[in-house]
Each structure stands twice: as structure tokens, then as C-alpha cells.
Amino acid sequence: MAAIEILDLEKSYLVGFWRKRPKLALRPLRLTIEEGEVFGFLGPNGAGKTTVFNLIPRLYSLDAGRVFLDGKELTGLPQHAITRAGIARTFQNIRLFRGLNVLENVMTAADPYSDYNLLDVCFFTPRKRRRERAVRELSRSYLRIVGLEGYEKERPESLPYGMQRKLELARALATNPKVLLLDEPAAGLNPSEVRLFIDLVRTIHGQFQFSIIIIEHRLEVVMELSSRIFVLNFGKLLATGSPAEIVCHKAVTEAYLGEEET
Ligand SMILES: Nc1ncnc2c1ncn2[C@@H]1O[C@H](COP(=O)(O)OP(=O)(O)OP(=O)(O)O)[C@@H](O)[C@H]1O
Ligand SMILES: [Mg+2]
The missing domain is CATH 3.40.50.300 (P-loop containing nucleotide triphosphate hydrolases)
Structure with a gap:
């Protein structure tokens, strides 16, 4: 097909x-x-x-x-x-979230539609904690694949251009x-x-x-x-x-x- x-x-x-x-x-x-x-x-x-x-x-x-x-x-x-x-895409002019660090940039792509309810959000329930840990690990694995391991806490705008491109790729991969x-x-x-x-x-x-x-x-x-x-x-x-x-x-x-x- x-x-x-x-x-x-x-x-x-x-x-x-x-x-x-x-x-x-x-x-x-x-x-x-x-x-x-x-x-x-x-x-x-x-x-x-x-x-x-x-x-x-x-x-x-x-x-x-x-x-x-x-x-x-x-x-x-x-x-x-x-x-x-x-469908995932990267952009001709890189689009990353400047307010978030490298890992968070990938996490927002990996988990954009989480089904947390109000209780989860207000009380940070075990369910939410487990889900966040899984998303964090998954996002780290995408950073490893593109060669950005060790840069998790950096701000995207502080990275050289080539690395920003890799981060865009990791974000796209994270949407599966x-x-x-x-x-x-x-x-x-x-x-x-x-x-x-x-x-x-x-x-x-x-x-x-x-x-x-x-x-x-x-x-x-x-x-x-x-x-x-x-x-x-x-x-x-x-x-x-x-x-x-x-x-x-x-x-x-x-x-x-x-x-x-x-
Ligand atoms: N938002 C827009 N408003 C008006 N015209 C647009 C817009 N976006 C693209 N165009 C025009 O549509 C045509 C196709 O543009 P497009 O960006 O798809 O080309 P491209 O093949 O990607 O070019 P490049 O290789 O320069 O990126 C061009 O003439 C461009 O000026
Ligand atoms: Mg173009």
C-alpha cells in the first residue's frame, strides 16, 4: 500500500x-x-x-x-x-521552542496530547509521574539517536546550527x-x-x-x-x-x- x-x-x-x-x-x-x-x-x-x-x-x-x-x-x-x-516535518527555517531546553523540546513533541485529567495535574499523581518518566526516557533515546546526548539541558538557541537541525529531527522522530x-x-x-x-x-x-x-x-x-x-x-x-x-x-x-x- x-x-x-x-x-x-x-x-x-x-x-x-x-x-x-x-x-x-x-x-x-x-x-x-x-x-x-x-x-x-x-x-x-x-x-x-x-x-x-x-x-x-x-x-x-x-x-x-x-x-x-x-x-x-x-x-x-x-x-x-x-x-x-x-505525518511529521522539519522546517526550512528551524522552528524550536526557545523557552524550553533541548530535552523539553523533544518531550513536548513526544507527549503533546497526554490524557492527564485535572486531578493528575493538580496533585501530580503517580500516573502522571510514571507517564512523564517514560516520555523523558523516550525523548532521551531520540536525542541519543541523532547524536545530542549530553546536551539535554542546553537551550536550543545556544547550539550550533547543525545541532539545531538534529534537534528538529529528534522532535520529528518523537511524534512516531x-x-x-x-x-x-x-x-x-x-x-x-x-x-x-x-x-x-x-x-x-x-x-x-x-x-x-x-x-x-x-x-x-x-x-x-x-x-x-x-x-x-x-x-x-x-x-x-x-x-x-x-x-x-x-x-x-x-x-x-x-x-x-x-
Ligand atoms: N505565504 C505565501 N504568500 C505568498 N506567496 C507565497 C507564500 N509562500 C510561498 N509563496 C510563493 O509561492 C511560490 C512557491 O513557494 P515555495 O516556498 O513553495 O517554493 P520552494 O520550492 O520551497 O522554494 P525554495 O527552494 O526557495 O524554498 C513562490 O513563488 C513563493 O514566492
Ligand atoms: Mg522551500
Whole structure:
């Protein structure tokens, strides 16, 4: 069964001084991402890649289209229900809670919908204590996986950029996703960090076996990790295929890879 099925997704933004002029960002887009697949998303700046990511978990409302996860329709569900169903994402511009430490950042992702009642909260019952201990341990294990063991008490903003990216990843893992959406996770990393990041994603994918959709301008990241790549240009499909097919695709080289070489 396909993990994610996207049917005819469409989006225009309202732009201009009065926000009345529609600007087409995504033409009807159809995509199927298989269970356990790493799917790469390429395209020049402004092609509409992040828009797709924002439409899946309903950060933006879509104009048309439907989204299914394992055959179950997600369209119209509120954001928290979509996270619960198994969609997690990281952001192009890192979003972490500055008021919380590293461990707490992961804990809030691991336990956002705890079923504590008023009694639990007011009296800090054994049930709540047990649950918190379990969430704490689970969150520590995600920090270990991404290589942030020992940084639990740090503030996210005091960490170097590469570590903040790893923390975002730990937060996404903590939601126990079926599909992980990574929006330019290697942006701002130096070449040796990029290498380590590729290895980390590979390890995580091997361990958790979920599907990953990865948007990245660093070609080596997409080429090495993905089994299939989708190239978007001006909000529509330009090409799709294996990494080997994509590097040889004429329209892609002109629209995207050519731009990288200049
Ligand atoms: N909130 C918004 N309001 C208006 N226009 C937007 C908004 N978000 C995106 N756009 C426009 O929609 C188009 C697609 O943007 P999107 O961010 O999806 O591209 P992208 O492929 O992720 O680009 P990049 O590689 O630069 O991140 C662009 O022309 C962008 O300017
Ligand atoms: Mg983007």
C-alpha cells in the first residue's frame, strides 16, 4: 500500500497590496510515495516544494486536492490529527521552542496530547509521574539517536546550527511518524556535516522504516538518499525518476542542475 497519495493538489496565494491578486504556486499535482520509500524533491527556488509540505499537514489551506495516508483521507483533518495519523516535518527555517531546553523540546513533541485529567495535574499523581518518566526516557533515546546526548539541558538557541537541525529531527522522530517530511535539512551545514547528516538519515531510515520525503538543494543529499526523485518547476512536475535518470534528464539539467553550475 502507498504511504502517501496526493491527488491534484492545487494552491494559489493571494498577493499584492490588497491581497486580491492570486499567484499560482502549485498546479494540479499528483504524487504517490510508497511505504518505506525515500523520495527526493528537487526544483529551483520558488518551484512550490515547501508549499506541498505546508499543504500536507494543513499549515496552509489547499484550493483543491486530496491527501491520503495508508488509504485514509487526511484532507480536512485538523493539524494535530494529521500529526497523530503519522505525518511529521522539519522546517526550512528551524522552528524550536526557545523557552524550553533541548530535552523539553523533544518531550513536548513526544507527549503533546497526554490524557492527564485535572486531578493528575493538580496533585501530580503517580500516573502522571510514571507517564512523564517514560516520555523523558523516550525523548532521551531520540536525542541519543541523532547524536545530542549530553546536551539535554542546553537551550536550543545556544547550539550550533547543525545541532539545531538534529534537534528538529529528534522532535520529528518523537511524534512516531509514518512519513517524515524534511524541508532542506542540510541547509547551512558544512560539507563534513552534510556527509554525517546523510549517514544519520540513512541510519534513521534503516531503523524506523518510515517513508521520507526530502526537499534539498544539496544535490548529493537527494541523490544519495532517494530511491525516486520528483522535480518541480513553476508548480508543476518537470520530471520524475531514479537519481540516475534525473541527472541525465535534459529539461532538469536546463531548469535546475544548470542553475547550480553557474
Ligand atoms: N505565504 C505565501 N504568500 C505568498 N506567496 C507565497 C507564500 N509562500 C510561498 N509563496 C510563493 O509561492 C511560490 C512557491 O513557494 P515555495 O516556498 O513553495 O517554493 P520552494 O520550492 O520551497 O522554494 P525554495 O527552494 O526557495 O524554498 C513562490 O513563488 C513563493 O514566492
Ligand atoms: Mg522551500
